[in-house]
Amino acid sequence: MPPESTLALLDPKGLLTGLEAAPDARRWLGFVLDGAHYALPLDLVREVLPLAPLTEVPRAPERVLGVALLHGEVTTVCDPRRALGLPPAPWESPGRLLLVAFGGETLALRVDQVTRIHALKDREIERAEHMSVDVGRCVAGIARPRIREGAGAGEALVVLLELSELV
Amino acid sequence: MPPEDASEYARRAQEEFHAEAQELLELVGRELLQLDEEFSQGREDPERLNAVFRAMHTLKGLAGLFAYERLAQGAHHLEDLLDQLRLGRLALSRALLDDLFTAVDQLGRALASGREDTAGLDQALRRLRPHEAERGSNARSYVLDPSVVAVLSEYEEHRLAVHAARREPLYRVRVRHPLATIDQHLETLKRALKPQAEVITFLPAGGDEDHLELELLVAGALSTEGLALALELAPSEVVTVPFVEGPAETVREKPTPTSGAPVALHPPEPEVRPALATVRVDLRRMDRLLNAVGELGLVRGALTTAADRLRPGADLAALRAELVRLERDLGRNLAALQRGLLEVRMVPLGQALERVAREVRKLSRALGKELRLVITGVDTAVDKVLVEALAAPLQHLVRNAIDHGIEAPELRRERDKPAEGTLAINAWQSGSHVVIEVEDDGAGIDPEAVLARALTQGLAEPEAVRGLDRAGRLSLVFLPGFSTRDRVTETSGRGVGLDVVKTNIARLGGMVDVASEPGVFTRITLTLPITLAILPALVCEVAGRTYALPLASVSEALKLHPEEVRLVGAREVTTLRGATLPLCRLAVLFGHRAPERHRGGLVAVVALAGRRAGFVVDAIQGQRDVVIKPLGASLRGVRGFTGATDLGEQRLALVLDPAGLLEEALSAPDAPGGAPHAT
Numbered sequence: 098m099p100p101e102s103t104l105a106l107l108d109p110k111g112l113l114t115g116l117e118a119a120p121d122a123r124r125w126l127g128f129v130l131d132g133a134h135y136a137l138p139l140d141l142v143r144e145v146l147p148l149a150p151l152t153e154v155p156r157a158p159e160r161v162l163g164v165a166l167l168h169g170e171v172t173t174v175c176d177p178r179r180a181l182g183l184p185p186a187p188w189e190s191p192g193r194l195l196l197v198a199f200g201g202e203t204l205a206l207r208v209d210q211v212t213r214i215h216a217l218k219d220r221e222i223e224r225a226e227h228m229s230v231d232v233g234r235c236v237a238g239i240a241r242p243r244i245r246e247g248a249g250a251g252e253a254l255v256v257l258l259e260l261s262e263l264v
Numbered sequence: 265m266p267p268e269d270a271s272e273y274a275r276r277a278q279e280e281f282h283a284e285a286q287e288l289l290e291l292v293g294r295e296l297l298q299l300d301e302e303f304s305q306g307r308e309d310p311e312r313l314n315a316v317f318r319a320m321h322t323l324k325g326l327a328g329l330f331a332y333e334r335l336a337q338g339a340h341h342l343e344d345l346l347d348q349l350r351l352g353r354l355a356l357s358r359a360l361l362d363d364l365f366t367a368v369d370q371l372g373r374a375l376a377s378g379r380e381d382t383a384g385l386d387q388a389l390r391r392l393r394p395h396e397a398e399r400g401s402n403a404r405s406y407v408l409d410p411s412v413v414a415v416l417s418e419y420e421e422h423r424l425a426v427h428a429a430r431r432e433p434l435y436r437v438r439v440r441h442p443l444a445t446i447d448q449h450l451e452t453l454k455r456a457l458k459p460q461a462e463v464i465t466f467l468p469a470g471g472d473e474d475h476l477e478l479e480l481l482v483a484g485a486l487s488t489e490g491l492a493l494a495l496e497l498a499p500s501e502v503v504t505v506p507f508v509e510g511p512a513e514t515v516r517e518k519p520t521p522t523s524g525a526p527v528a529l530h531p532p533e534p535e536v537r538p539a540l541a542t543v544r545v546d547l548r549r550m551d552r553l554l555n556a557v558g559e560l561g562l563v564r565g566a567l568t569t570a571a572d573r574l575r576p577g578a579d580l581a582a583l584r585a586e587l588v589r590l591e592r593d594l595g596r597n598l599a600a601l602q603r604g605l606l607e608v609r610m611v612p613l614g615q616a617l618e619r620v621a622r623e624v625r626k627l628s629r630a631l632g633k634e635l636r637l638v639i640t641g642v643d644t645a646v647d648k649v650l651v652e653a654l655a656a657p658l659q660h661l662v663r664n665a666i667d668h669g670i671e672a673p674e675l676r677r678e679r680d681k682p683a684e685g686t687l688a689i690n691a692w693q694s695g696s697h698v699v700i701e702v703e704d705d706g707a708g709i710d711p712e713a714v715l716a717r718a719l720t721q722g723l724a725e726p727e728a729v730r731g732l733d734r735a736g737r738l739s740l741v742f743l744p745g746f747s748t749r750d751r752v753t754e755t756s757g758r759g760v761g762l763d764v765v766k767t768n769i770a771r772l773g774g775m776v777d778v779a780s781e782p783g784v785f786t787r788i789t790l791t792l793p794i795t796l797a798i799l800p801a802l803v804c805e806v807a808g809r810t811y812a813l814p815l816a817s818v819s820e821a822l823k824l825h826p827e828e829v830r831l832v833g834a835r836e837v838t839t840l841r842g843a844t845l846p847l848c849r850l851a852v853l854f855g856h857r858a859p860e861r862h863r864g865g866l867v868a869v870v871a872l873a874g875r876r877a878g879f880v881v882d883a884i885q886g887q888r889d890v891v892i893k894p895l896g897a898s899l900r901g902v903r904g905f906t907g908a909t910d911l912g913e914q915r916l917a918l919v920l921d922p923a924g925l926l927e928e929a930l931s932a933p934d935a936p937g938g939a940p941h942a943t
Contacts, residue, residue: 201897
């Protein structure tokens with residue numbers, strides 16, 4: 098189970114899509130960036146936090162949005178929009194921070210909104226390497242889960258991301 | 265303290281006791297093993313017995329403190345036995361060692377069982393009893409002046425007897441040491457003699473205002489020449505004390521001391537201290553901390569009263585005045601608490617230099633170089649963390665100096681220098697920085713050779729280094745990759761691994777500088793902040809962002825008059841009391857604004873290791889103490905910052921790295937890639 102705060106910050110409706118699904122399914126945490134749906138493996142996400150005040154770091158790598166004080170630690174906040182080539186989010190517009198562990202460090206990813214948890218079986222995922230178009234290194238695959246109720250019910254397109262390419 | 269806190273406290277204290285006791289028993293086990301190994305080889309290092317004894321003494325105290333009575337009694341029993349052993353009243357034997365192992369093992373079990381299940385321990389202790397009846401005897405002795413014998417402690421006599429029994433020679437030598445660093449010298453000396461010989465005692469034998477002459481009694485399997493070499497004396501200065509021949513006579517029969525008898529200066533009987541790696545705190549410091557806490561309690565009481573008085577119709581003006589006063593009290597006491605806690609972290613720099621001194625002895629012997637080590641400033645107080653982190657870079661510098669700096673004795677004579685080289689390590693406090701110099705009077709570094717090497721190795725661009733002055737050329741030795749194992753020439757081969765030293769020192773927020781005169785000297789200077797934890801900083805504003813600049817490196821702040829700014833090349837400079845001050849606009853350096861020639865602002869003058877530059881900021885909000893938190897690994901390559909600090913309301917401000925920025929500001933701004941420094 099994800100930490101309590103993760104669930105608490107998800108949108109109230111429809112968050113358990115497929116949670117009770119088959120045990121061979123992997124769970125992904127869905128979120129929104131610039132109006133489109135994306136997801137990261139849930140087991141890589143430690144926590145979802147409200148957006149904290151950011152401090153810009155001059156001359157930092159491009160993907161770094163700044164640093165924030167999270168749980169008393171100075172945490173580097175990365176912007177997946179930059180890795181994906183999306184337009185930047187307006188500075189300090191509402192958003193969420195996903196705490197992820199990467200390379201021995203805890204980093205935060207800024208996303209616009211956290212939507213739901215998707216349980217996806219391997220056969221439901223179209224792997225990036227099997228696609229006829231080059232989708233870039235950030236994309237691990239694409240899934241089209243059926244969402245029965247709540248926001249965005251129907252068939253949604255979710256881009257599954259590769260964490261190592263975002264930070 | 266609320267009850268839940270009290271029980272929580274007790275639980276944690278118990279845990280700590282267990283951890284410490286466990287650590288002590290492990291140490292005892294290790295030392296006993298070594299003792300056993302040495303015993304089977306016919307050797308015996310008295311320090312091992314002393315270490316076991318000290319650990320057992322500490323354990324006894326700990327167990328007593330936590331009311332583990334049986335454990336404390338057991339440890340006490342063992343401590344007594346070990347004391348007898350180290351004083352030579354009992355002889356070590358294989359059987360005794362076996363029984364000691366069993367007893368220590370049982371102590372561990374009793375501890376682990378949590379309860380005081382000590383049946384096994386009691387049995388083990390009973391088995392030790394027969395040993396205690398045995399007594400060693402001193403059969404042989406040296407012919408010593410009664411006035412000397414009179415001042416020997418029982419432990420020293422025992423050590424003499426041990427050496428006499430092995431028919432090892434006893435020597436008397438005189439040494440002379442500066443008073444200020446005498447402890448350091450004696451420690452170094454003792455270490456240099458081990459394991460062949462042991463300093464039995466030292467007696468003051470004269471001296472002047474700042475030197476002390478000591479007479480040493482040294483015993484061990486060492487020839488006169490060997491001892492002279494180890495102590496850097498002429499063989500003629502070593503006097504051999506003859507053995508007492510004929511019927512055995514012991515040194516125990518001593519006459520009553522006469523009034524003129526010298527007094528033992530430092531009884532080498534080891535002081536009993538905890539064997540754990542912890543920070544030891546002066547009780548007076550603890551008292552000051554407790555005082556501050558007491559005062560804070562008073563403030564809290566006064567706040568409660570003030571809150572009670574805050575009712576409709578209260579005299580708000582008076583209450584306000586009261587609150588202002590309380591706030592001031594609170595601030596004062598918090599500051600005292602902070603200062604006190606910082607002091608607790610401070611230890612003498614000598615702890616780092618001890619290891620260096622060992623390295624010096626070892627290396628100068630190994631490389632056949634004659635060397636005099638002079639250390640000053642061992643008492644300079646620095647952060648405990650810094651002491652740990654400094655040991656490796658210092659050892660590196662010392663190795664460089666001995667290996668590549670100091671010439672072999674023959675070569676030195678050819679160059680009209682004393683055959684004996686001098687390596688000096690000087691440390692002192694300068695404001696809130698500590699400065700450490702490592703200087704040798706060896707071959708020096710030739711800046712031209714350094715430049716040529718940097719060019720042939722492709723480490724620097726020819727156009728970038730053309731304009732470098734002498735100091736600039738020398739500092740090329742810090743270029744990453746300049747390190748190499750092979751030496752180019754006699755005088756340019758220095759600088760092995762200096763880039764690594766520089767990186768390590770930079771990580772601690774410090775700077776490294778080099779000065780040299782070929783054939784005369786090389787001096788490496790390290791400038792470091794005394795503490796890494798909390799430091800006063802100037803809170804500055806740059807293009808709407810807030811940065812903290814550590815105050816220790818700021819010599820002054822002044823207003824920038826745009827009309828006084830001149831251009832030298834691409835660099836802006838101004839004049840400060842008749843001297844040129846290079847300027848660096850942080851808003852431009854950080855990319856917040858495009859170059860801005862005519863904007864005013866404030867200049868924070870950063871001065872470090874004899875170099876300075878002015879950093880232009882928009883405003884200075886004031887001074888405050890900041891706690892520096894490190895940036896994550898993903899930002900390690902970003903230049904200019906040592907960390908971030910919480911300025912309240914969850915907002916972080918980056919803490920500027922004065923040393924790094926200064927270097928960046930002083931390196932040529934118009935030669936990309938040509939900057940002779942790396943961060």
